[in-house]
Amino acid sequence: MSENKKNLRESDLTKITNGEVKKERRRENQKFLDSYARYFDNQIKKLSDIGIALSSEKNLDKLLEMILNEAMSFTSADAGTLYTKEGEALVFKIMVNNTFKTRSGGTSGTPITLPPVNLVRENVSAYSAITGETVNIPDVYTAKEFDFTGPRKYDAATGYKSTSMLVVPMKNQDNEIIGVLQLLNATDTLTETVIPFPDDKVSLTESLASQAAVAITNAQLIQGMENLFNSFVKVMATAIDERSPYTGGHIRRVAELGELMCDVINKSNAGKFKNITFTPEERKEILIAGWMHDVGKITTPVHIMDKSTKLETISDKVELVKARFMLIETVLRAEWLEKKVELLQNGNSGEEIQKGEENLGATLEELRDDLEFIVKSNTGGEFMSDDKVERIRNIGTKTFTHNGETSNYLSESEIENLSIRKGTLLESERKLMQDHVSVTLKMLNQIPFTKHLRNVPLFAGSHHECVDGSGYPLGLKGDDLPLGGRILNLVDFYEALSASDRPYKKKMPIEKVISILQAEADHGKIDSDLLALFLKERVWETYEKMEAEKKKNAAAEAGESESSETGSVDEVESDTAEKAKLA
Numbered sequence: 001m002s003e004n005k006k007n008l009r010e011s012d013l014t015k016i017t018n019g020e021v022k023k024e025r026r027r028e029n030q031k032f033l034d035s036y037a038r039y040f041d042n043q044i045k046k047l048s049d050i051g052i053a054l055s056s057e058k059n060l061d062k063l064l065e066m067i068l069n070e071a072m073s074f075t076s077a078d079a080g081t082l083y084t085k086e087g088e089a090l091v092f093k094i095m096v097n098n099t100f101k102t103r104s105g106g107t108s109g110t111p112i113t114l115p116p117v118n119l120v121r122e123n124v125s126a127y128s129a130i131t132g133e134t135v136n137i138p139d140v141y142t143a144k145e146f147d148f149t150g151p152r153k154y155d156a157a158t159g160y161k162s163t164s165m166l167v168v169p170m171k172n173q174d175n176e177i178i179g180v181l182q183l184l185n186a187t188d189t190l191t192e193t194v195i196p197f198p199d200d201k202v203s204l205t206e207s208l209a210s211q212a213a214v215a216i217t218n219a220q221l222i223q224g225m226e227n228l229f230n231s232f233v234k235v236m237a238t239a240i241d242e243r244s245p246y247t248g249g250h251i252r253r254v255a256e257l258g259e260l261m262c263d264v265i266n267k268s269n270a271g272k273f274k275n276i277t278f279t280p281e282e283r284k285e286i287l288i289a290g291w292m293h294d295v296g297k298i299t300t301p302v303h304i305m306d307k308s309t310k311l312e313t314i315s316d317k318v319e320l321v322k323a324r325f326m327l328i329e330t331v332l333r334a335e336w337l338e339k340k341v342e343l344l345q346n347g348n349s350g351e352e353i354q355k356g357e358e359n360l361g362a363t364l365e366e367l368r369d370d371l372e373f374i375v376k377s378n379t380g381g382e383f384m385s386d387d388k389v390e391r392i393r394n395i396g397t398k399t400f401t402h403n404g405e406t407s408n409y410l411s412e413s414e415i416e417n418l419s420i421r422k423g424t425l426l427e428s429e430r431k432l433m434q435d436h437v438s439v440t441l442k443m444l445n446q447i448p449f450t451k452h453l454r455n456v457p458l459f460a461g462s463h464h465e466c467v468d469g470s471g472y473p474l475g476l477k478g479d480d481l482p483l484g485g486r487i488l489n490l491v492d493f494y495e496a497l498s499a500s501d502r503p504y505k506k507k508m509p510i511e512k513v514i515s516i517l518q519a520e521a522d523h524g525k526i527d528s529d530l531l532a533l534f535l536k537e538r539v540w541e542t543y544e545k546m547e548a549e550k551k552k553n554a555a556a557e558a559g560e561s562e563s564s565e566t567g568s569v570d571e572v573e574s575d576t577a578e579k580a581k582l583a
């Protein structure tokens with residue numbers, strides 16, 4: 001009985017114990033499952049965070065770098081390479097090796113000199129790019145499926161020991177393989193030993209790679225669109241500049257000078273601009289506004305844009321006036337000869353003929369003097385006072401008769417043009433020139449600029465506005481005139497004054513340019529703080545150096561000898577500033 005009892009107790013005990021063990025096991029299993037679920041939760045959260053970070057990075061180099069960094073950190077890989085598929089090859093984009101603390105490609109500043117990898121199946125990365133399969137190799141030294149002479153050579157040369165390798169294709173939303181991630185030497189974080197890439201990390205890395213591929217494709221699309229937009233803007237600007245051989249390069253120089261002013265402001269650590277820093281996007285906005293500032297000139301007639309003398313239309317009509325004056329001289333001579341014959345036939349004295357000869361001489365001298373005055377008045381540099389305008393009218397209303405037809409020395413239109421007081425433009429022509437900025441504004445307001453470029457119409461459209469509100473087309477004043485517009489206003493005026501290729505002036509010495517700019521700033525026409533910074537930092541010198549460097553490189557590329565621009569620094573014509581204001 002006691003034996004039975006004992007057996008009973010033992011069997012009960014066993015049952016109880018078994019139950020407890022099972023419970024304990026269940027508890028442990030549950031604990032394990034909980035921690036595994038937490039681990040996965042964490043991994044998925046991390047993956048989702050990475051996805052968000054990836055989708056917000058638009059710079060392709062930075063994005064590629066971020067992808068490789070995250071993939072390496074995710075898998076505790078010691079080294080990694082990211083390739084993009086370009087044509088029939090894989091191009092090395094970023095290479096990282098933590099053991100050697102080396103980083104090349106991307107934004108590292110160290111270029112990768114390795115040649116692209118041809119798409120052949122023997123190469124593991126190429127295989128992955130061809131097939132779209134992930135390849136997980138525990139040890140590259142024992143693997144037989146692929147040709148690993150490359151990693152082995154690398155190991156022999158550097159002392160590195162390549163072991164485990166994970167190669168994951170990057171497939172975008174269209175299922176296209178756009179690149180490959182190659183990770184090397186997964187590391188056990190506790191023991192710090194190299195281990196094969198665990199299966200759970202493989203699937204998560206595949207998820208990361210597809211997110212990365214989508215982000216890369218988006219970034220490439222955005223970059224492609226941006227490149228297209230930039231090229232289009234430059235083509236348009238060049239077409240406008242090239243309409244006139246004299247203004248070629250004005251728009252480009254204004255854009256580059258505007259960009260340079262942003263850099264100068266960013267570096268300025270004193271004065272009004274010390275707290276102003278243009279972000280790369282804001283700097284870009286000013287650059288694009290510079291490229292587009294004169295887009296409205298597409299509607300300005302070329303003969304007005306280029307009008308270098310008062311009588312110039314399609315051609316300079318002063319040549320017509322000169323020919324007419326030659327004709328007048330011939331007519332006067334013929335008239336006198338006729339008269340002289342008549343006097344001789346009538347037996348008049350030599351004295352009378354002598355007097356007639358003298359009269360003709362005086363008339364011809366006056367005629368030549370008048371022509372000289374007209375030619376001089378025709379240039380924009382001649383300020384026309386009331387008496388000069390009066391003299392033009394007096395000359396113009398004189399008459400001569402040829403073939404029985406009596407004509408004025410000058411037509412009404414010639415008198416009107418020659419009487420232009422300042423510069424070479426009639427008021428109607430000046431208005432037409434000024435209209436280019438209204439057209440710029442009108443055209444740019446129709447373009448749906450992205451958020452970062454939303455101020456382009458305002459900046460470009462305000463390049464002829466003045467700080468004192470006297471500019472056009474909107475008459476913006478004070479704070480209503482944005483800094484971007486002020487910058488373009490200054491550099492546009494500077495460029496027009498200093499360029500050596502304008503028809504209405506010869507190259508102006510920099511001292512004269514500065515004195516005109518200063519006078520304009522003193523009169524509230526341009527921003528005096530900006531001008532002070534421009535002068536203090538001698539921005540024109542920096543820009544000239546940049547231009548010279550560019551020319552030198554272009555000449556070297558074309559295999560030409562360097563040519564130096566030899567603009568004349570002759571006398572400065574008085575209307576230069578007037579005309580430059582319309583640039």
Ligand SMILES: [Fe+2]
Pocket residue numbers: 250254293294492582583
């Ligand atoms: Fe301009």
Ligand SMILES: [Fe+2]
Pocket residue numbers: 293294436437463464492582583
């Ligand atoms: Fe302009």
